[in-house]
Amino acid sequence: MALLASSPSQQSGFASCAWLGDQGVLFQCSDVAVGLTKTSLKGIFSLLCTPPWALHIGLDGNQSTQRTLLSQCTTTSSVLCVLDLGPAAHENIQAPQGWCEVIRHTRQCQRPAHGVWSIGKSRQKQATRFLQDEGSIDIRQDEDAWTAVMSLHKLSRARKSLAHHGKELAELLARLKSQPWTFAVLAHDREGHCVASGGFVVLPNSTCVYAFGGQVRSNSSGRASVAMLLAAMEEAKSRGCTTFDFGGSQDVGVDQFYAEFGADVVPMRRWVKAPWWFQKCFPALWSTWTKSSRHF
Numbered sequence: 001m002a003l004l005a006s007s008p009s010q011q012s013g014f015a016s017c018a019w020l021g022d023q024g025v026l027f028q029c030s031d032v033a034v035g036l037t038k039t040s041l042k043g044i045f046s047l048l049c050t051p052p053w054a055l056h057i058g059l060d061g062n063q064s065t066q067r068t069l070l071s072q073c074t075t076t077s078s079v080l081c082v083l084d085l086g087p088a089a090h091e092n093i094q095a096p097q098g099w100c101e102v103i104r105h106t107r108q109c110q111r112p113a114h115g116v117w118s119i120g121k122s123r124q125k126q127a128t129r130f131l132q133d134e135g136s137i138d139i140r141q142d143e144d145a146w147t148a149v150m151s152l153h154k155l156s157r158a159r160k161s162l163a164h165h166g167k168e169l170a171e172l173l174a175r176l177k178s179q180p181w182t183f184a185v186l187a188h189d190r191e192g193h194c195v196a197s198g199g200f201v202v203l204p205n206s207t208c209v210y211a212f213g214g215q216v217r218s219n220s221s222g223r224a225s226v227a228m229l230l231a232a233m234e235e236a237k238s239r240g241c242t243t244f245d246f247g248g249s250q251d252v253g254v255d256q257f258y259a260e261f262g263a264d265v266v267p268m269r270r271w272v273k274a275p276w277w278f279q280k281c282f283p284a285l286w287s288t289w290t291k292s293s294r295h296f
Contacts (some may be wrong), residue, residue, distance in 0.1 A: 012204055013181065013204055014057065020035045023037050032059075036051065041080060041282075047079070047081070055248075084269075085270070102272065102291070103293055107258040107264065108245045126222070126223045136187075140185075145184035145197075149212050150173055153197075154214070173212070183232075184198065185235070195215060197215075199212035199213065202239055250293075
């Protein structure tokens with residue numbers, strides 16, 4: 001296991017120094033690297049896990065490379081482990097004995113290398129209406145843009161009575177804002193107010209991930225969000241991406257929203273390691289860690 005301090009600076013995406021921060025650790029085999037966070041639960045139990053806000057650990061490469069990387073990840077001394085392998089994990093790689101495997105999901109759109117995204121006509125009409133009648137779209141990489149992403153993220157989470165972890169996210173976005181493999185998209189209404197925003201990450205495997213987002217609840221916010229996402233997909237295409245990953249959601253309504261872009265359900269495996277007593281002592285946390293996709 002290599003500590004972040006000695007990791008290659010050229011890593012991008014979920015395995016980058018910018019994403020991992022001070023608690024990150026990097027595992028590497030050949031030209032593939034996976035990033036994890038090393039922290040603790042309640043300040044007592046050591047925890048090795050998928051980095052906060054990362055969709056997965058960035059597992060890629062051939063089967064042999066993946067086996068080597070996962071062997072390194074799963075033989076650490078951490079009491080607790082929660083590893084999201086990602087869509088690229090080979091099907092015949094099995095979790096170690098005593099680990100729990102959970103099937104979760106994301107949603108992805110694919111396009112041919114020289115083709116376009118296949119997007120539902122209703123979504124295209126919504127974006128067109130927003131741009132014709134109501135607002136504008138900006139694709140930016142400056143500090144103010146990421147501040148808007150942060151602001152609407154907090155607003156959306158508060159509206160749903162969910163924790164926003166604002167301090168931690170602000171620190172992450174401060175590190176990401178200067179990275180060439182990230183960009184922000186803002187949708188402004190006719191008065192110039194930002195009503196929808198998203199932060200996007202381009203991974204080394206030609207995948208663009210919708211990593212952060214939020215909106216102001218209004219009559220136009222739905223159309224604004226659609227226009228924002230379609231603009232992000234076009235930006236991803238211009239950067240050579242052939243996969244657009246919406247990030248998935250356990251929320252049925254949000255999941256359906258992504259489906260209406262033509263995004264297909266893609267399974268993702270999560271491996272969880274915990275002592276036998278953990279489920280009884282921390283039932284709510286165990287339930288959160290092991291909640292499976294309704295699609296599988």
